[in-house]
Amino acid sequence: MVILRENQALLSKIATSDQHGENSPYFDGWKAYDQDPFHLTENPNGVIQMGLAENQLSLDLIEKWVAKHPKSSICTKDGISQFKEIANFQDYHGLYEFRKAIAKFMGKVRGNRVAFDPDRIVMGGGATGASESLMFCLADPGDGFLVPTPYYPAFGRDLRWRTRVQLLPIICNSSNDFKITKEALESAYENAIASNIKVKGLIITNPSNPLGTTMDKETLKTLMRFINEKNIHIVCDEIYAATIFNTPEFVSISEVLQEMEHDPMSLINPGLVHIIYSLSKDMGLPGFRVGILYSYNDNVVSSARKMSSFGLISSQTQYFLASILSDEEFVEGFLSESSKRLAKRHKTFTQGLEKEGITCLASNAGLFVWMDLHRLLKKPTFDEEMDLWRLIISDVKLNVSPGSSFQCVEPGWFRVCFANMDDQTAEIALKRIHAFVVKKGRRNERAPMNNKRSKSFQKNLRLSFSSRLYDETNMMSPRVMSPHSPFPRSPLVQAKT
Numbered sequence: 443m444v445i446l447r448e449n450q451a452l453l454s455k456i457a458t459s460d461q462h463g464e465n466s467p468y469f470d471g472w473k474a475y476d477q478d479p480f481h482l483t484e485n486p487n488g489v490i491q492m493g494l495a496e497n498q499l500s501l502d503l504i505e506k507w508v509a510k511h512p513k514s515s516i517c518t519k520d521g522i523s524q525f526k527e528i529a530n531f532q533d534y535h536g537l538y539e540f541r542k543a544i545a546k547f548m549g550k551v552r553g554n555r556v557a558f559d560p561d562r563i564v565m566g567g568g569a570t571g572a573s574e575s576l577m578f579c580l581a582d583p584g585d586g587f588l589v590p591t592p593y594y595p596a597f598g599r600d601l602r603w604r605t606r607v608q609l610l611p612i613i614c615n616s617s618n619d620f621k622i623t624k625e626a627l628e629s630a631y632e633n634a635i636a637s638n639i640k641v642k643g644l645i646i647t648n649p650s651n652p653l654g655t656t657m658d659k660e661t662l663k664t665l666m667r668f669i670n671e672k673n674i675h676i677v678c679d680e681i682y683a684a685t686i687f688n689t690p691e692f693v694s695i696s697e698v699l700q701e702m703e704h705d706p707m708s709l710i711n712p713g714l715v716h717i718i719y720s721l722s723k724d725m726g727l728p729g730f731r732v733g734i735l736y737s738y739n740d741n742v743v744s745s746a747r748k749m750s751s752f753g754l755i756s757s758q759t760q761y762f763l764a765s766i767l768s769d770e771e772f773v774e775g776f777l778s779e780s781s782k783r784l785a786k787r788h789k790t791f792t793q794g795l796e797k798e799g800i801t802c803l804a805s806n807a808g809l810f811v812w813m814d815l816h817r818l819l820k821k822p823t824f825d826e827e828m829d830l831w832r833l834i835i836s837d838v839k840l841n842v843s844p845g846s847s848f849q850c851v852e853p854g855w856f857r858v859c860f861a862n863m864d865d866q867t868a869e870i871a872l873k874r875i876h877a878f879v880v881k882k883g884r885r886n887e888r889a890p891m892n893n894k895r896s897k898s899f900q901k902n903l904r905l906s907f908s909s910r911l912y913d914e915t916n917m918m919s920p921r922v923m924s925p926h927s928p929f930p931r932s933p934l935v936q937a938k939t
């Protein structure tokens with residue numbers, strides 16, 4: 443008998459589809475890093491990982507707290523008395539102490555201007571698991587969600603792969619610092635309707651990954667009015683809420699909802715509003731897989747809670763987090779110190795780049811900068827962007843993420859993560875960029891003082907916006923044809939974070 447160990451035909455369509463994005467050429471960057479990872483002493487010429495949005499700058503504070511509070515772990519001599527009870531706990535509502543502590547933490551991160559109800563906290567395996575559960579609750583296969591570009595590459599996998607919903611880009615560009623406009627929103631919606639796609643909602647990431655910017659209250663209100671007018675959902679991924687290191691301060695959709703609900707003229711339906719949260723970025727604990735879905739819709743809370751059985755947070759982790767997050771003095775100090783350290787690293791990094799004539803989009807949040815290298819492209823095309831990106835990996839030995847992986851419509855932008863390394867490594871990364879710019883002979887070319895690109899560049903790009911609109915959705919919907927684009931289609935990309 444012949445055993446077909448690799449016969450894909452025996453597997454499901456989901457398992458064998460490439461919607462996970464991992465076959466994308468962009469993974470070459472990760473491979474390059476994995477094959478030759480930088481180490482200060484053991485491999486100083488290796489590739490520096492700047493494609494990972496991790497917050498490692500304040501982990502020492504958590505380590506110190508853990509050392510001082512051995513009872514917070516059920517696996518220590520001091521905490522073992524709780525071992526049996528916690529090890530046996532498996533209720534999908536979660537430990538009440540955990541939900542209470544996380545609800546309080548979410549309020550604190552939002553300046554206590556709004557309070558969260560522990561009974562609306564639903565657990566997920568990171569924001570990844572929480573957001574997929576939410577998609578399963580809100581949409582059926584083929585339904586669409588509008589998403590402003592550029593957006594987190596793994597949304598293609600997390601929100602779409604297994605749920606089979608479609609992501610419909612709302613085109614944003616550098617002419618107004620990638621802010622979402624009413625026109626772009628309406629146009630994306632109208633295009634979807636014209637293509638017979640049922641639009642179920644709008645997904646935003648605030649603060650933005652990859653831009654590192656926050657949305658102002660007026661924009662959020664416009665979005666709220668829009669989704670209420672169309673009677674569709676709004677999903678706000680706020681997992682970078684506590685990474686704010688500069689003004690303006692962060693405004694959560696929960697605050698806007700609170701304000702609009704009290705305005706009798708607003709006619710807002712809170713049941714359309716859902717928040718995705720996680721401790722992966724704000725506390726730098728992506729390995730703990732703590733994801734939260736907070737919904738103002740009772741039916742969503744109830745369905746998502748049943749679904750959460752597929753991706754619960756371990757009771758040991760819940761127990762530990764309930765202890766640490768209930769220590770208000772620690773939380774206060776941690777948030778303030780973390781923000782100071784992010785501000786410092788961001789400043790060092792952006793100033794270092796400025797010395798080389800490289801500008802970044804002005805930002806106040808996140809663990810990365812959105813770096814503008816369009817001056818280094820021979821032509822404004824995504825092929826050129828890919829060539830430059832390959833050069834940065836092979837010659838400069840930095841793994842950064844190209845803008846096309848974020849569905850950015852303008853070639854030449856790169857996301858560079860700055861919080862997943864120590865000071866010395868950050869310094870070496872800057873030195874390598876310096877050497878690269880000198881080699882390219884572009885150091886003395888000063889970048890324009892603002893972030894806007896030249897008018898001719900913008901004009902060139904405008905031609906491409908509408909044509910790229912449905913490039914990504916084509917992968918899901920053969921009904922929507924992609925018109926010819928002057929830019930090659932940016933492949934769907936998997937970036938890990």
Ligand SMILES: Cc1ncc(COP(=O)(O)O)c(C=O)c1O
Pocket residue numbers: 495567568569570571594647651679681720721722728732733938939
């Ligand atoms: C915007 C956004 N959402 C979700 C995630 C996934 O987070 P988690 O590690 O909590 O699953 C990330 C990680 O980079 C992200 O940037």
